[in-house]
Amino acid sequence: MSIPSAQDLSLRQDNARAQLKKLQQAYSLFLEEWEKLEEQERSVFRVLADHIDKKQIHSVNKKINSIIDSL
Numbered sequence: 284m285s286i287p288s289a290q291d292l293s294l295r296q297d298n299a300r301a302q303l304k305k306l307q308q309a310y311s312l313f314l315e316e317w318e319k320l321e322e323q324e325r326s327v328f329r330v331l332a333d334h335i336d337k338k339q340i341h342s343v344n345k346k347i348n349s350i351i352d353s354l
């Protein structure tokens with residue numbers, strides 16, 4: 284196994300830097316998309332929360348429990 288030349292080492296280092304830069308860019312894009320998805324999720328939950336009638340759910344749950352208790 285031969286020792287790499289300074290030029291080979293420099294080329295490898297340049298390639299490694301280029302790959303690292305690509306990884307950093309990909310990670311940044313991933314984080315941006317992740318934040319967008321989280322905001323969309325929060326938005327969906329807000330819409331759902333506005334449409335859920337908690338009193339009605341409680342009433343249905345109470346009826347189910349009374350049916351179970353009567354069995």
